[in-house]
Amino acid sequence: MTRRLYYEDQYMKDFEATVVDLLEFPDTLGLVLDKTAFYPEGGGQPADTGLIEARKFRFKVTWVKEEGKDIIHLGSMEGRISPGGVVRGIIDWDRRYRLMRMHTAAHLLETAVEKVVGTAIVWGSGINVNDARLDFKARISSEELPKIEEEINALVKMDVPVSARFVEKEEAERILKEYGLELGKQYLALEQLRIVEIKGIRADPCGGTHVSKTGEIGQVKLLGRKSKGAGITRIRFTVVP
């Protein structure tokens, strides 16, 4: 089981760890450590990239995935290392920090859409470094976009704290209820959940990495809308600078 350092400190840019296993796949290598700050793909957020190194060893991390309780760093290597070897991991921080800003912005977009359209059931999502999308089960016209953009940037400017913590299911339900939200059916079988709370605005079950205050998002720019049929509207956005 890999200890998930990104849940202990979302701002951890580098760390020391011990090699547990080196795996060979047909087209790539896999490195398993006892702990890692590299975020594995999940919950609509792509994996981190970066470097894992030691003396005479260099592993370029091109993707990270979760397999059961283990996290596997995928990539290519120079030099050699054995289980037990101590390495240093360095996250590509520019990329990851943008993903954090984009992810927190995605949560805020739900509130902004709800304020303008009245309802904001999210049907799907995809977050990337420069372009994210949320699909809403709602009809949203292009005339409503400037209003939504104004709302989300007002929420950003409030600069409220964003917290992420693991809680028992009952506690999660209680927190969500404070915001008039309900826990989705897919979470009801879980005993513990990670709740991301944007103080005074909303709370959601989420496994992603987030900024600690909404002001860090900067400015949100909506890139457009598209009807996906069946009453679904896709909104694309980015953050600047």
Ligand SMILES: [Zn+2]
């Ligand atoms: Zn999320």
